[in-house]
Amino acid sequence: MTMIESCNCIEPQWPADELLMKYQYISDFFIALAYFSIPLELIYFVKKSAVFPYRWVLVQFGAFIVLCGATHLINLWTFTMHSRTVAIVMTTAKVLTAVVSCATALMLVHIIPDLLSVKTREMFLKNKAAELDREMGLIRTQEETGRHVRMLTHEIRSTLDRHTILKTTLVELGRTLALEECALWMPTRTGLELQLSYTLRQHNPVGYTVPIHLPVINQVFSSNRAVKISPNCPVARIRPLAGKYMPGEVVAVRVPLLHLSNFQINDWPELSTKRYALMVLMLPSDSARQWHVHELELVEVVADQVAVALSHAAILEESMRARDLLMEQNVALDLARREAETAIRARNDFLAVMNHEMRTPMHAIIALSSLLQETELTPEQRLMVETILKSSNLLATLINDVLDLSRLEDGSLQLDIGTFNLHSVFKEVLNLIKPVASVKKLSVTLNLAQDLPVYAVGDEKRLMQTMLNVVGNAVKFSKEGSISIIAFVAKSESLRDSRAPDFFPMPSDNHFYLRVQVKDSGSGINPQEIPKLFTKFSQSQSSATRNSGGSGLGLAICKRFVNLMEGQIWLESDGLAKGCTATFIVKLGIPERSNESKLPFTPKVPVNHGQTNFSGLKVLVMDDNGVSRMVTKGLLEHLGCDVSTVSSSEECLHVVSHEHQVVFLDVCMPGMDGFELAVTIREKFAKRHEKPLIVALTGNTDKVTKENCMRVGINGVILKPISVDKMRSILSELLEHRVLYEAL
Amino acid sequence: MEVGQMQRRLIEYTKSLFMEGILDDQFLQLQQLQDESNPDFVVEVVSLFFQDAERLLNDITSALDQQSVDFPKVDAHVHQLKGSSASVGAQRVKNGCIAFRNFCEEQNVDGSLRCLQQIKQEYYHVKNKLEALFRLEQQIVAAGGSVPMMELSF
Numbered sequence: 001m002t003m004i005e006s007c008n009c010i011e012p013q014w015p016a017d018e019l020l021m022k023y024q025y026i027s028d029f030f031i032a033l034a035y036f037s038i039p040l041e042l043i044y045f046v047k048k049s050a051v052f053p054y055r056w057v058l059v060q061f062g063a064f065i066v067l068c069g070a071t072h073l074i075n076l077w078t079f080t081m082h083s084r085t086v087a088i089v090m091t092t093a094k095v096l097t098a099v100v101s102c103a104t105a106l107m108l109v110h111i112i113p114d115l116l117s118v119k120t121r122e123m124f125l126k127n128k129a130a131e132l133d134r135e136m137g138l139i140r141t142q143e144e145t146g147r148h149v150r151m152l153t154h155e156i157r158s159t160l161d162r163h164t165i166l167k168t169t170l171v172e173l174g175r176t177l178a179l180e181e182c183a184l185w186m187p188t189r190t191g192l193e194l195q196l197s198y199t200l201r202q203h204n205p206v207g208y209t210v211p212i213h214l215p216v217i218n219q220v221f222s223s224n225r226a227v228k229i230s231p232n233c234p235v236a237r238i239r240p241l242a243g244k245y246m247p248g249e250v251v252a253v254r255v256p257l258l259h260l261s262n263f264q265i266n267d268w269p270e271l272s273t274k275r276y277a278l279m280v281l282m283l284p285s286d287s288a289r290q291w292h293v294h295e296l297e298l299v300e301v302v303a304d305q306v307a308v309a310l311s312h313a314a315i316l317e318e319s320m321r322a323r324d325l326l327m328e329q330n331v332a333l334d335l336a337r338r339e340a341e342t343a344i345r346a347r348n349d350f351l352a353v354m355n356h357e358m359r360t361p362m363h364a365i366i367a368l369s370s371l372l373q374e375t376e377l378t379p380e381q382r383l384m385v386e387t388i389l390k391s392s393n394l395l396a397t398l399i400n401d402v403l404d405l406s407r408l409e410d411g412s413l414q415l416d417i418g419t420f421n422l423h424s425v426f427k428e429v430l431n432l433i434k435p436v437a438s439v440k441k442l443s444v445t446l447n448l449a450q451d452l453p454v455y456a457v458g459d460e461k462r463l464m465q466t467m468l469n470v471v472g473n474a475v476k477f478s479k480e481g482s483i484s485i486i487a488f489v490a491k492s493e494s495l496r497d498s499r500a501p502d503f504f505p506m507p508s509d510n511h512f513y514l515r516v517q518v519k520d521s522g523s524g525i526n527p528q529e530i531p532k533l534f535t536k537f538s539q540s541q542s543s544a545t546r547n548s549g550g551s552g553l554g555l556a557i558c559k560r561f562v563n564l565m566e567g568q569i570w571l572e573s574d575g576l577a578k579g580c581t582a583t584f585i586v587k588l589g590i591p592e593r594s595n596e597s598k599l600p601f602t603p604k605v606p607v608n609h610g611q612t613n614f615s616g617l618k619v620l621v622m623d624d625n626g627v628s629r630m631v632t633k634g635l636l637e638h639l640g641c642d643v644s645t646v647s648s649s650e651e652c653l654h655v656v657s658h659e660h661q662v663v664f665l666d667v668c669m670p671g672m673d674g675f676e677l678a679v680t681i682r683e684k685f686a687k688r689h690e691k692p693l694i695v696a697l698t699g700n701t702d703k704v705t706k707e708n709c710m711r712v713g714i715n716g717v718i719l720k721p722i723s724v725d726k727m728r729s730i731l732s733e734l735l736e737h738r739v740l741y742e743a744l
Numbered sequence: 745m746e747v748g749q750m751q752r753r754l755i756e757y758t759k760s761l762f763m764e765g766i767l768d769d770q771f772l773q774l775q776q777l778q779d780e781s782n783p784d785f786v787v788e789v790v791s792l793f794f795q796d797a798e799r800l801l802n803d804i805t806s807a808l809d810q811q812s813v814d815f816p817k818v819d820a821h822v823h824q825l826k827g828s829s830a831s832v833g834a835q836r837v838k839n840g841c842i843a844f845r846n847f848c849e850e851q852n853v854d855g856s857l858r859c860l861q862q863i864k865q866e867y868y869h870v871k872n873k874l875e876a877l878f879r880l881e882q883q884i885v886a887a888g889g890s891v892p893m894m895e896l897s898f
Binding site for chain 1: 766770774782785788796826831839840846
């Protein structure tokens with residue numbers, strides 16, 4: 001047995017070098033250590049972090065590292081003699097390590113690109129974030145600007161006072177944009193210069209002016225944007241230059257000044273004749289600041305807002321001025337109206353009194369003179385009496401005319417409309433005028449058209465008056481020749497006359513227009529005088545007409561009557577001595593078929609609705625005047641009433657009972673208050689169905705009486721003296737409606 | 745004179761009274777109230793008026809004669825007279841009363857006296873006329889005719 005069998009130990013290849021061995025040994029040891037601690041660290045930190053997508057890779061890596069460590073660790077035993085087991089373990093370890101590391105290497109091929117792309121995306125996102133940040137910054141700035149603008153606008157628009165608006169603008173702009181100076185140049189009245197009107201820092205701008213046609217100004221005015229201008233141009237040199245300083249940038253913008261005349265509804269001001277003001281804004285000198293775009297935009301917006309605010313202020317000023325003017329005019333008009341009313345009242349009073357005063361003696365004169373005429377007189381005396389009569393008749397007519405005219409003028413005259421025979425009116429006029437005409441040897445012809453209605457509705461008396469006046473004038477002013485009267489129904493073509501251009505008559509079913517033409521061959525009228533004819537009291541200058549007499553009122557009255565009848569009247573003449581044609585058109589109604597034909601000169605019977613016989617109606621009459629009482633009693637008895645009479649208030653209260661349905665009280669007795677009596681009677685009969693109707697009889701026509709009656713609850717007022725028919729209709733209306741207030 | 749002629753004369757006479765303004769519409773109203781049940785209505789009323797008027801005129805005259813004239817009292821009388829005359833249609837008397845009242849308001853004694861004179865004149869005038877009218881009517885009735893009704897419009 002040889003002992004030289006080969007042992008199972010493995011020997012290292014070369015002889016051991018002690019130092020080297022040692023170092024290798026130590027290094028291996030540390031490597032192993034490191035290799036073992038790296039996966040631990042990895043695990044620790046990965047566990048700490050929430051996100052790590054590649055755990056599998058980590059496991060692989062871990063395995064790889066651990067195996068490497070194991071390999072190195074086992075290597076530690078291979079420096080000395082080691083057994084085969086160790087070698088086998090070492091080999092196993094190395095094999096495993098090889099496998100795992102190859103696997104890992106292969107895996108990394110997939111993984112590393114992924115990891116790289118992650119990185120790229122991260123970079124991309126970071127860039128995006130930075131960009132968004134920038135934009136946010138921008139938006140914030142803009143929003144800030146917007147806020148400033150709103151605040152500025154609010155400040156500017158919160159006032160309607162021009163100065164405040166402009167001052168506020170400058171102040172706020174100065175504050176928002178941190179300006180050194182801000183100024184406003186307004187155009188002067190002449191429009192040729194710009195005057196420094198408002199500044200921010202200087203409180204009393206001296207009136208610098210600058211001609212408006214400078215190129216820089218034109219440049220600013222021609223654009224609606226804020227324009228950078230040189231700090232050296234005249235509009236920017238407002239403050240004393242402080243020598244060594246670098247002036248800040250200057251911007252100017254136009255502010256349109258809108259005037260009221262610029263506001264056309266459909267045409268917003270794009271006119272060239274606009275006026276602008278100039279706003280100049282200066283950044284602080286010696287700062288590196290420059291005008292940013294958003295600041296310029298701010299300035300433009302503000303300039304527009306200022307323009308709007310100024311125009312509002314201008315409108316307000318205008319309307320205030322207009323209102324003040326109107327108020328003044330109102331006051332003046334009111335005063336004028338009151339004066340006019342006073343004058344009219346005074347005149348009416350005067351006329352009323354004078355009229356009465358004048359008529360009374362007139363009557364005496366006329367009556368007595370006519371009586372005198374019928375007595376025995378010598379021819380001379382007769383002549384004198386006739387002259388007296390003629391003159392007094394003339395005077396009476398004049399008085400009537402004057403009264404009529406004044407009543408016509410203040411509108412208190414109303415037409416008495418009724419149905420009448422039109423043809424007979426003409427015939428009557430003809431009859432009245434024929435005697436006078438035949439004395440002057442004038443022939444008068446009347447021509448009535450075939451289609452002229454026989455009956456018409458209108459004011460017969462005044463129509464006749466008008467015709468008489470016109471025809472009378474024709475006769476008066478003709479010394480010889482003929483007078484022709486033509487009357488016909490006017491058709492619409494002929495209604496429009498060039499001489500009456502304002503007249504647009506509209507015939508309808510119920511009305512027709514009567515046209516009357518009176519032609520004479522007399523002295524004619526000078527065409528220049530025609531307009532004056534219808535003026536009151538004016539006489540034509542020619543002596544021929546002046547001697548013919550006449551007050552000059554006739555035509556004026558006719559004109560007013562004709563106007564009341566919604567018509568027109570005019571005269572034409574070819575000249576002096578060539579005759580004259582007077583024409584008038586009036587509106588008349590067409591009577592309905594059911595109306596009976598009425599002959600003239602019969603009293604009109606009023607239409608009464610309701611009862612005509614009040615038999616059994618118990619009434620009480622109170623009047624202190626015996627005659628009056630008797631008449632009223634007779635009246636009521638005639639109508640069938642059962643009348644009791646009393647002559648004093650006490651008696652009345654005594655006698656009145658619930659059986660009396662109507663009580664007539666005379667309320668204009670002096671010393672006895674009819675109104676109080678009415679109140680007492682009402683109080684006596686509290687319940688409604690028992691209360692008698694109270695009617696006041698009065699001779700007073702004024703409104704005060706009427707108001708007093710209404711106030712105490714009187715059911716009706718009647719004006720004394722009263723006719724049978726009136727009483728009849730009043731009673732029926734009263735019993736029907738339980739109230740009656742006739743127009744006094 | 746036969747009835748027809750008398751009737752015509754009556755009408756003419758009445759017409760003239762209206763034309764001259766001595767009587768007005770109210771008188772016609774009175775005439776209308778006269779019928780079979782009340783045949784003498786007009787005469788009664790007018791007689792009453794005459795009595796009333798004379799009494800009032802006397803009162804007014806004596807009131808104006810006083811040393812210190814009591815104008816309100818005079819005014820009251822005149823008011824009465826005005827009412828009466830208006831009720832019968834004595835137009836001129838009524839107008840005179842209206843004028844009189846103005847003087848009373850002014851407390852004008854002279855004016856009042858003059859006015860009174862005038863009213864008295866008017867009154868006697870209308871009294872004569874009406875009495876003549878009634879005589880005519882009586883004559884007609886006595887002759888067997890009937891009194892014609894007036895139909896006038898102004």
